[in-house]
Structures are given as structure tokens and as C-alpha cells.
Amino acid sequence: MTKQLKTYFNWSSGKDCALAFYHLKQDKNFNIDLLLTSVNNHHDRVSMHGLRRELLKRQTKAIGLPVTTIELPEEPSMEDYNQIMGKVVDELKANAYTDCGFGDIFLEDLRQYREKQLNAHGIKCHFPLWKKDTKAVIKEFIDLGFKAVVICIKSDLLAESFVGREVDEAFVNDLPDNVDPCGENGEFHTFCYDGPIFNEPVNFTVGEKVFRAYNNPQKDEQHSNADKIGFWFCDLVPA
Numbered sequence: 001m002t003k004q005l006k007t008y009f010n011w012s013s014g015k016d017c018a019l020a021f022y023h024l025k026q027d028k029n030f031n032i033d034l035l036l037t038s039v040n041n042h043h044d045r046v047s048m049h050g051l052r053r054e055l056l057k058r059q060t061k062a063i064g065l066p067v068t069t070i071e072l073p074e075e076p077s078m079e080d081y082n083q084i085m086g087k088v089v090d091e092l093k094a095n096a097y098t099d100c101g102f103g104d105i106f107l108e109d110l111r112q113y114r115e116k117q118l119n120a121h122g123i124k125c126h127f128p129l130w131k132k133d134t135k136a137v138i139k140e141f142i143d144l145g146f147k148a149v150v151i152c153i154k155s156d157l158l159a160e161s162f163v164g165r166e167v168d169e170a171f172v173n174d175l176p177d178n179v180d181p182c183g184e185n186g187e188f189h190t191f192c193y194d195g196p197i198f199n200e201p202v203n204f205t206v207g208e209k210v211f212r213a214y215n216n217p218q219k220d221e222q223h224s225n226a227d228k229i230g231f232w233f234c235d236l237v238p239a
Contacts, residue, residue, distance in 0.1 A: 009024065042073060105130065138181045150167065152189040207237045
């Protein structure tokens, strides 16, 4: 029998990583026994998504795996991020991890960055959803019985009413043409709370909606060269 590859999965708490994790678990070559999540320790929330740490803990407990967090400051520079991430990956490598998984779908520069950074530490990256049609990806997510709620949106691309919605066929049908069905360009982020990888659903209540604006790190056509990028966040409260 071939020895399984000791693998951790980069866990954002959202739908794409949940589906990618589901697929990688089907491959008997991998032994996934750890989730890895970036957390903003100033706000005590998952980076980018804004999910409370307590809900992350409940989510990973419902999946049945431990989670290691990458503790980031309030506004980390890329240098800060690489240094902190490097230390965590070195520890994972010292604990015999050789492989990891991601939920990325088509962002070439992001995949190249991940592979370059992790290959330098001797970690091989795997992308179960890579180059799949995003309409097919979101359909499969829903058809498999996964459940997710939208917790963050870009305000220049989606109306406030989209944040807090369930990810279902109606949500997908309501998305504007310029928004990817999986939000792969960062148009929206989700919290996955139930599905075939869960032993039980994660219970929560929908809290307040908050608008925040951040400095635009990369002006482009999608952001209209604006100095600030606006986001709506929906707070989820552990039930």
C-alpha cells in the first residue's frame, strides 16, 4: 500500500475551500489532518472574510479537524505576511507535512505566488478546482448539499442586499453579469456552515451589517482607479 501524503488544507472558511477540501479528501493519496487559516488578531476575525474566530473554531470542530492559525496584525504588509507565513510553514514542514490544498479556481498570479512561496519550503500545492468552469463549480456546491451564507461583498459591484444572503440558485441567478458566479475575483466571500464534509451544521444568527472602506492596493479597471475600496460585511454570531 502506498504511503499517504501528510497534507494540510488552506482553509478560508468559505464555499470554494469547502468544495476543494471535499474533492481532495476523495483522493486516497492524501491524508488531510489539519486546516490552516489566516486570522487578523487585532479584530479576532478571519482575514478578508471577517468571520469571528469563535465561529471558525466551531466550523472546524464540526468538520472534525484541528485548525492552526496564521496570526496577522491589523494591516500587514506583504513583507509581514511572508515572514509570518514562512515561520508557520517551517513548523508544518518540521511536523512532516509535505503537501497542501487550496480552493483557487483560475487566478494564475495567485497560484504562481503560492507555489513559489511553498515550494521554497518543500511543500507541494494542490488545486482540486483549478480551471473548472465557475458556473459548474457553484452548481456542484449547491447540488452536493453544501450550505453557505454571504458575509462580505465589494460595494462597487454588489448591492448591500446581497450580503447576508444564502448561496442558492436564486442568489446565483441574481448576480450581475460582471460578477463571477464563485466570486473568484473577490467580489464576495462566504461562510460555509453545512454539507457533506460536516458532522453537524454550525449554528449561528445573522447580526448587523457594517460598511468599511480600505486603501486600494491595486488600482485597476474593476476598481475604477479609486483610492478606496468599499466592502459590506455581515456579522455572524455564534448561536
